[in-house]
Each structure stands twice: as structure tokens, then as C-alpha cells.
Amino acid sequence: MKNQLESVEEMLLMGPGPSCVAQTVYQALARPTIGHLDPKFIEIMDQIKAMLQQLMNTQNRLTLPISGTGSSGMETCFVNLIEPGDRVLILINGVFGKRMEDLAGRLGAQVDTLEFEWGTPVDPDAVKDKLAGNDYMMVALVHAETSTGVCNPVAAVSGVVKDSPALFLVDTVTSLGGIPVDVDAWHMDAVYSGTQKCLSCPPGLAPVSFSQAAVDKVMNRKTKVPNWYLDLTMIINYWEGAQRAYHHTAPINMLYALYQALFDILEEGTKNVFQRHKMAHEQLVDVLKPMGLDMLVAPGFRLPMLNAVKIPQGADDAGIRKRLLTDFHIEIGAGLGPLAGKIWRIGVMGHTARPENIDRLAQAFSEVL
């Protein structure tokens, strides 16, 4: 049998994730595997927690990576916090808000939603009105809606939610590491993220952080968390305290990679990293415009790291993406749901967010369009 790995080639990853991975992170991934209870590994875990706290701007003790890809972070937040019958409000303006609604329903929550047109942001005033007549256990939204390129106004929504008894849950999968995520200042009670976007680590881990109020909700459940693998009441005993109790075998080498990815971001400095994303975004918008490629989202609400670009009339969506991939080794993303065939999703995430990559994409577009 032919070994397919031998013909895997380096690609310029400009889709909605995974993003390009730095050599330092590949090297970390291939460091020798050690035991999940080895004191050396405990040191590494402790520093991963500290670096995540720093990047998330939080003092939350329960800040750690879950052993699964970004969506397992969503699962962790919902399954630990929701008990059957709990009333939750999901704010939806894209695929990843819809996904939250689906999951909350599976767990027996009474789900209310507020929906906004895809490509436009969540409106804090509408949230305020909705909260006025209701008593929710939780309000949830997506910070960076990867399906549309919209940056939701999390700070403004948090100002509304904090005056209600509801916990505030935020999906920061695509935002973390690319724009500020201020967990404490924005009164977030639970957040989840992924490693394969602006952290530029291969997919496989989901950082989460829980406030004390969220921890209290979990610890005072009437029933066990209906998920053994993601039960934070047990996972916390492995990630904290003097006695690290075995729960499941941690994904050692993936955690090495996350360690290095966080290390690199903090060494570059978060301000510099955010600025690099902003500049890559502006450069991208500038080079695409003359080619007739316009943005879906209004200027004030655009994400820097995920750019929804309208596909020009008559252009062959799949054919162009395929040519970029095959002839130029550049991956861009297709539209999802109602935006399929209408937009391309161009990521400038993490290590990908560099001027030479935008130039390379522009050159390729000029040939295939």
C-alpha cells in the first residue's frame, strides 16, 4: 500500500480554519510523548492554563483546554450548564448560532431564540427588550460568526445581560487570538474556543473558561452531567489541585502544540498579533475591491480574520475554489447554508495573517477570475 502521507503538501490555508501552522508548533507537536501524570506534564498543563487566562483576560480558575475540537467546547459549556427545563435564549445570525439552538434543545432546555439577518450583527436593544419580560438561565451568542464574517457586539450585549440573572455564554472559536476577548470585563460566564483558527495550532483542542457563577451552577446541579467525557466536575480534578486525579488520558502531543502556539502569541505580544490581523484584513479588502470582489458585511461589523466575499455574478464558485487549491495550493472556504454559492470565506487567521499571503492570493485570483 502506498503511504498517502508522503504526498501531503504544504498548503496556504485561507479558509475558515484550519489556518497555517508555524514550524515551532509542528516541532512542539513531535516532542516525545510523556505520561499524563508525569510531574513534567503537570507543569506544562499549569502553564497552558496561565497562558489561556492571559489571552482571555480572565482570572477564572476553571480555564483549560477540552480534549476535542472546537465543537466539543460548545458541547462542554452546554452539557455542564443546562439541566432539563432550563430556559435559555440563543441569539442567532449564522450557522454557529443555529448549532447552539440545536444542541440546547437536545439537552432538554426550553429554547427561545432571537434571529437576525445573516451578515448583520446581533442588536443589543432587541436583546434588552427580550430580557425584559423573561427569566432566562442563560443567554448565548457567537462572538465571531464564522459563517458570515460578522463580529457581534459582545461588549454591548454583555451590558444588557449583566443586569439580568442569566449566565452569559459566548462562542469565541474564531475570535480568540485574532481580536480582544475580554472574558472578565465583558462579564462572560462561559466561553469556548478552538485551536485551529487564530491560535494557529492544528485542530484538536477546545479552550474553555467558566466564571465562579458558572462553576456554582455546575456544582449545584440536581443531576449528574449527562456526559461522562466532558463532565467538568471530574475534569477539574485532573487540571487543578495538589492531587491530579486521572480522568481520561490527556492528548499529550496536541497539548504540546497548544502550549507552543500560546507561547508564540504571547511572545509576539497580543497587541501586535491583533494589529497583524487588522492589517491583513485591510490589505485583503483593498486588493479584492479592484477585482470586483465586495464584502458581505458592513464596514463596522467585519471580522478581520474571516472575510465573507460576495461571489461575482456568473463566476463558477466550486470551479474557482478547486483551481485555487489545485493550481495555486491555496484553500479558501465555501459559503454555508443560505450563503452557499453566494460568498467565499477567506480566512486570515493566526500565522496566515501576513502580507505575503494576501499578495499570493491576490495574484492567484487575478489569474482564475
Next chain:
Amino acid sequence: MKNQLESVEEMLLMGPGPSCVAQTVYQALARPTIGHLDPKFIEIMDQIKAMLQQLMNTQNRLTLPISGTGSSGMETCFVNLIEPGDRVLILINGVFGKRMEDLAGRLGAQVDTLEFEWGTPVDPDAVKDKLAGNDYMMVALVHAETSTGVCNPVAAVSGVVKDSPALFLVDTVTSLGGIPVDVDAWHMDAVYSGTQKCLSCPPGLAPVSFSQAAVDKVMNRKTKVPNWYLDLTMIINYWEGAQRAYHHTAPINMLYALYQALFDILEEGTKNVFQRHKMAHEQLVDVLKPMGLDMLVAPGFRLPMLNAVKIPQGADDAGIRKRLLTDFHIEIGAGLGPLAGKIWRIGVMGHTARPENIDRLAQAFSEVL
């Protein structure tokens, strides 16, 4: 800040997993990350499925790795198959059987158990008696009980279960790749495994396989699977068919590592691999005996890859493990639950199962005991 990864050293991993990883697998892990919908990656996924089918001796179409460590494979099997009120029988003779009981209860199953003394195998006749007066949806047991070193008689139990309407669920986390796992011949309806034992791949993935009867049960559920991340009705659309529908971003680099680990096992030949485990086990028993280190399990039921060794009277359990780790760079495992302080768990799994490693452990033991 000091980079802790720089001081990670190669260890001889002789605990209950993770096991030693071959250089080929480390190299695979660090291959360039590509997109989860890239046609090249789909080829890799297809071959992973085919290699898993070969190693598991099954024609099951639904044979794929779940994006989490071994325990997420357990979660996947239970959460997809169980609906509230389903009657299940769990056969328990160690920690991992107890864990199944815990999980089934969380999912609303009516759980019956048959318990056997830890260190002894499950008794098929007792199972037969239990099945006679009952109507279970599922019977579950652990093939290789990692907490005790017992090999449960799966073939014999399967002969009993197949005459009942129950589905047969087997934990093959520690057995797969070290001893034969004959999914089809043993009428297993659902199995789960992990990568960090005899597959000698770092922890992070959980191969699972479902028979047609198990797939039918999942597809005919009255309610959605109460877990979005592990819902096989959606995951299958990413792993099969002409249109690979995005579900969650696959852990690309971990899947490279699993690909290579399976590739290496099939290249060596499964018979040779099993023989290598058997010989390592026999060598281990032989060298430990003169040092007064006896086995917990009776000869006919010992696992080759996980050896439960009785700690001699008066020996300092934690102190000796610490000296092995610190002075000799060898990790062995502690006892779990009622066997804590009574046994050491010595793994000869996958790449670890080589004569020179047994010699090195014997030499170290001779100095620390």
C-alpha cells in the same frame, strides 16, 4: 518565560498508556496541516477506515476514529445507542466496567450489572443465567480490563449474547493492536478503542465500529442523540458518501499519526505484532519472578500488554515509581481503586513491547527494589 517543552525528555513508557511512539509516527504528526475537506485529506480518511476495518476484522461500514481520546469512544457508543428507559446489562470486573455503569446511568438507561472479583475474568455462564430471565437492549463489557490486567473471554460471552436480542458492546481500548479483536466473528455490535495503547499513537483519537444492527438502532431513535459533537448520524456524512458534509473540523494532524501507526502495524503484520506482545509479556513475567514480583491474574487470563504485578510486602509504592521515573526515565502505572497500593501496572504496549525495554526495566527494578 521559560519554554517548558525544551526540557521534555524521551521516557520509556511502561504504564497503562500512553505507550512509546515510533519516529515514523512523530514524523507523520508533524506533516503539514491541510484542510478537512481537501480531496487529499479525504483519501487519507478513506484509508484510515480501511486499515481500521482490517485491524478489527470487520466489514462494518461505520468504522472510523472519533475526535477525542479513548473515553470519547465509550461516550459515542453509549450516547448514540441508549435512549432513556433502555435496559442494559454491564459486566464489571474493574474500573472501566464501573465507568460504563456510571455513563449508562447518566443517559437514563435502566442499568443492571453483574460484578466479578477484580483480577478475575467475567464468567460467561453467569451472563447466560442473567440473560435467561431478562430482555436487554444491550450487554456491555471490557475486553482488556486495564485496571487489573485481565483478558475477558469476549468470544465466549459473545456466544451467549448472540442468542439474545441484545446488542453487544465491547471496550477494546487496550486490546486493539495487541491481541486479536475479531469484531465480526465475535458478533460485536459496537466497539471503541483508543490510540495511545497498542496502536502506539499519541492519545487523542478513539476508533469505533458499529454493526448494521447498531446503526439501525441509532437511525431509528425516537429522539435526537443528546450530544451534538458525537452524533454519529451527522458524523457519518463527513466520513462517508460522495458529498463529505462538514460536521466539525477534524483533528488533521492526529489523524496523520493514526494513519501512520496503523500503516506500521499492517506492514509488520498483525500476527507478528501480536507475537511480539506475547513474547514481551512472557519475558517480563520471567524476569520479575526471581525478584519476588508476582502477577495478580491467573495465567490463563493474563493480558500480554498490561501486567498487574503485586507490590511486595513493605515496598514503597510511590517512592519506587518515582525513582523509576526520575532516575531511570521509566514510567510504570499505579493501581486504581481497590487495587491502589497493591499492584503496579506494567504496560508492554505497541512500540514499547520490545526485549530491550524489558531488560531495561528489569535492570532498573533490580536497583530500586
